[in-house]
Amino acid sequence: MKPADLLMQHEAAWRTATRHPFLDSVRDGTLAPQSFATWLVQDYHFVGYEFAVQVHLLLSAPRSAQNLLIRNVAALEAELTWFEAQAKELKLSLSTSPHPVTAAYGAFMRTFEELPFAAAMTATWAIERAYLEAWQNALPGQPMYREYIERWTNPGFASFVGELEQATALALESGGADKEAEAAFLEVAELEHKFWDMAWSGAAHR
Ligand code: HMH
Numbered sequence: 001m002k003p004a005d006l007l008m009q010h011e012a013a014w015r016t017a018t019r020h021p022f023l024d025s026v027r028d029g030t031l032a033p034q035s036f037a038t039w040l041v042q043d044y045h046f047v048g049y050e051f052a053v054q055v056h057l058l059l060s061a062p063r064s065a066q067n068l069l070i071r072n073v074a075a076l077e078a079e080l081t082w083f084e085a086q087a088k089e090l091k092l093s094l095s096t097s098p099h100p101v102t103a104a105y106g107a108f109m110r111t112f113e114e115l116p117f118a119a120a121m122t123a124t125w126a127i128e129r130a131y132l133e134a135w136q137n138a139l140p141g142q143p144m145y146r147e148y149i150e151r152w153t154n155p156g157f158a159s160f161v162g163e164l165e166q167a168t169a170l171a172l173e174s175g176g177a178d179k180e181a182e183a184a185f186l187e188v189a190e191l192e193h194k195f196w197d198m199a200w201s202g203a204a205h206r
Contacts, residue, residue, distance in 0.1 A: 001178045003125055003168045006185045017192035018133040022200040026149070029142035032202055036145075037092055038099075039199035044083040045098040046195070049106035050127065051076040056113055057120055065121065065167050071160070072124070082151075101198040105191045118171035119180035125164040126188040132161045134192070 007014055022039070025031035054076060058069040087094050098106065112120035135152035138145070151157070172181060 001172055001175070001181065003122065003129075003165045003172070006122070006126075006182060007129075010186060010189065013186060013189040014130075014133075017130050017189040017196075019137055020134070020193070020196035020200065022196045023134055023138040026138040026145050027141050029144070031145075034202035035200055037090070038202050040083070040086060040090070041092055041094060041096055042099050042102045042195070042199060044080070044087065044094050045102045046105055047076055047079050047083065049102075049109055051080065053109040053112055054124070057117075057124065060113075060117065062117065062171075064170065065117075068163055068167050072128075072164075075160070086147075099198050099203055101191070101194045105195065108187055108191060115180055115184065116177035118168070118174070118177035119184045121164075121168045121171045122181040123184040123188050125161070125168040126185050127192075128157075128161050128164055130188060130192045132158060134196075 022031065022035060025035070051073065054069065054073050058066065058073055061069050084094065109123075112123060115123075131152045135149050138149055139153060141149040172178065
């Protein structure tokens, strides 16, 4: 099994992960400020969890994936700094509690430690691939969201996601982890969908 097979075989699930009224509203400029604020604060929490999980994954990664995973960890740390600056500019507090959906995503990512490396790598790729496609679906987007859209649609990010896909394909080559990899992929698709729903509803975050 290859990563591309997962995208094809689970096209419907993947669509719900990467197409959403939230993204349509980023595109047409009708997004409620509360929804955007919810997304921003919850995504900050999400990236914090993802960072910690990726540090762990790096420790158990095969030699061939270490360079790529180090760059992923560095990118996630830079993303936390970026989110902190965005939040400051918009006067949003980041010291709020994670929404249950965000917490569930964090709990899922912490299971990567128990998964075969190929399955953890599949999920790692799927998480980034989901954001690449989701924000591409918001293009060109309203000027006020330009920086956000750019972050996950720029060619550098797209090629990084391509590298994650290659490393995932390599890890999956032996075929021993296909079942776990497929389950992890589907879990990412579902959690991405729930994450957009949560942001869209503009759930209060205290
Ligand atoms: C919910 N999925 C979510 N947030 C992100 N920042 C990414 C994926 C990409 O890192």
